[in-house]
Amino acid sequence: MQLLRGQAAGSSRPRLAVGTLLDLYGEDFDPREGRWHYALSKDADRFDPMQEHRHHWERQQLPADIARHVNLLLQADALVLHFPFWWLSAPAILKGWMDRVFVYGGLYKSGMRHENGAMRGKRALLVATAGSSMQACAPDGRDGDMRLMLWPLMNALHYIGFDVLELYLTHGVRGGLAADTAKQQDDRLAQQVLKYQAKLAHWEEWPSVPFNRNEDFTDGKTLLEDP
Ligand SMILES: Cc1cc2nc3c(=O)[nH]c(=O)nc-3n(C[C@H](O)[C@H](O)[C@H](O)COP(=O)(O)O)c2cc1C
Structure with a gap:
């Protein structure tokens, strides 16, 4: 994953700055939440x-790896999650990262969620590769709608306040x-990488996923008839 920071001087347009790269496998991140931490x-x-x-x-006593990741998130302007599509979702290490790094009481709590979340004002983007073709991953495709399957991740990012951008998917990536x-x-x-880099250079123009606001829901947490 990549954490991006920076604002062009004298401009309200966020520019792509050199970011911090976090390689969860590289740092042997433990995705298991447990008392031993x-x-x-x-x-x-x-x-x-x-x-x-x-x-x-x-008490500012979070496990050291979690404190580091939380601080990076708090300092970042944007988060880009890069991963391969595994069994109709993201690899388990990424889910475990969310379980442990999205700290209750710190990054979310009652009254600090969604548009009031700790990450408000920051953007998050999911960039995934899949073995299946674009047609197979379409809403009417054999493998099912990939956007729908990645919805839990997008919803979780929105839950802690991120402005979630539309997915960037690369299909038909296979070995052997x-x-x-x-x-x-x-x-x-190689062409796809150039296309992605060109698009990323204008990431401020990417469409956001539309979410309802808290005020659009009843006290029972269902959508108002006319939000
Ligand atoms: C455990 C596992 C599960 C996978 N599940 C899917 C899947 O559900 N749908 C799909 O299109 N590709 C699936 N693939 C293929 C990967 O998405 C593909 O190999 C990967 O995106 C290629 O990127 P990489 O070279 O960075 O690994 C799976 C691969 C592995 C290893």
């Missing part, structure tokens, strides 16, 4: 992750190809 156990009898999050956040076909794929992907 917490130095000051709030409840030794029962491990309650949300209570431990809040307890450790309030014969030499000629592999070469064709490499050439196609």
Whole structure:
């Protein structure tokens, strides 16, 4: 994943600045939430992750890796998550990163969610590769609508306040190809990378995913008839 910072001098348009690259596999990030991460156990009898999050956040005693990731998120203007599509979702390490880094009490709590979330004013983008074709991943495709399947991630990012941009997907990326076909794929992907870089240079123009605001829901948390 990439955390981007920076505002062009004298301009209200966010520019793409050199970002911080986080490689979850590279740093051997532990995606398992568990009591062993917490130095000051709030409840030794029962491990309650949300209570431990809040307890450790309030005492500034988050696990070191989580404190580092949280600080990077708080300083960033944008978050780009790069991942391969695995079993109709993101790899488990990314879900585990969300479980542990989206700290309850710190990045979200009652009254600090959605448009009032800690990440408000920041943008998040999912960039994924898939083995299947664009047609197979379309709403009427054999493999199902990829945007719908990645909706839980987009919704979670919005939950902590991000302005979520429309997905950037690259299809038909596969290994084990014969030499000629592999070469064709490499050439196609090299073009895709240029296309992606060109698009990323104008990331401020990317469309956001429309979300309803809290005021659009009833007290029972269902959508008003005429929001
Ligand atoms: C565990 C696993 C599950 C996968 N599941 C899917 C899937 O559900 N849909 C799909 O289109 N491709 C799937 N693929 C293919 C990957 O998306 C594809 O290999 C990857 O995007 C290629 O990028 P990479 O070279 O960076 O790994 C899967 C691959 C693996 C290893």
